[in-house]
C-alpha cells in the first residue's frame with residue numbers, strides 16, 4: 626500500500642481551514658500527522674493558532690458606563 | 704424561565720422577566736460592545752448597534768427556547784442587526800471588493816516575515832512578536848480592513864462561527880466566505896506587520912540589507 630504524504634506546500638495552503646476545523650476528517654488527520662513530523666509547519670501552525678487567540682480576544686472591550694446606563698434605561702421602559 | 708419550579712413563582716412576573724433579561728445583558732455587555740466596535744469601527748455606532756440589538760432581542764424574547772442559549776442567540780441578533788444596517792450602506796462597495804484583483808497582500812504571511820534563518824538564532828521572533836502585540840494594535844489592524852473582509856473576520860476569527868454559519872448570516876456563498884477569510888487574514892497580518900514597523904517595534908524583525916528585499 627502506498628501512503629500519500631501531504632507536502633509542506635499543501636499544509637500551508639490548507640492551514641487556515643485546518644485551524645478553523647473546516648476540513649474533512651481525513652485531510653485534517655493527514656495534516657496532524659504532518660505537523661507531528663515537520664518542525665517548520667508545526668511552528669507555523671502554532672504561530673497562527675496563537676495569533677488567532679489574540680484576535681479573538683479583541684472582541685472583548687469594556688463597555689462605557691454611558692452605554693450601560695442607556696441600556697438599563699431602555700429595558701426599564703420596555 | 705417558566706420551567707423553573709420555584710415554589711412561590713411558577714412563572715416569572717413581567718418585572719422579574721425584565722430584571723433577569725437586564726442581568727443577562729449586563730453580564731454580556733463588554734463582549735457585545737467589543738464585537739459591535741470591531742464591526743462598526745467607532746464607539747457611537749457601536750453603542751447604537753448594541754442598543755438596537757437589545758431592543759430587537761426583547762421583542763423576540765418569546766422565541767428564545769431556553770435561557771441557557773441566551774448568549775449565542777443575542778450575538779446572532781447583534782450580527783443580524785449590524786449586517787442589515789451594513790448591507791443597506793454597502794451594496795455598491797461590496798461589489799468593488801469582489802472585483803478587486805488579487806494582490807500581493809493576499810499572500811502575505813507574518814510567519815514568513817518573522818521566521819527567517821538569520822533571525823532564528825535570536826530565539827523565536829514569531830513568539831516574541833505575538834507577546835509584544837498590544838490588544839489595541841489588533842483592534843486597529845482589524846479596523847483598517849475593508850468592510851467585506853472585516854465582517855467575515857469578526858464573525859469567524861473573533862466570534863468563532865463556522866464558515867457555514869457566517870455564510871448563512873451574510874447570505875453569501877461558502878466559497879466567498881472562505882476566500883474573504885483567507886485574504887482578510889493575510890491583510891490583517893500585513894497591517895500588523897506594517898504597524899509594528901511604523902512604531903519601530905519590529906526592530907528585531909527588520910530585514911538587514913542584502914537579504915530578501917521588497918517592501919514591508
Ligand SMILES: [Zn+2]
Nearest residue numbers: 633636663666
Ligand atoms: Zn511541513
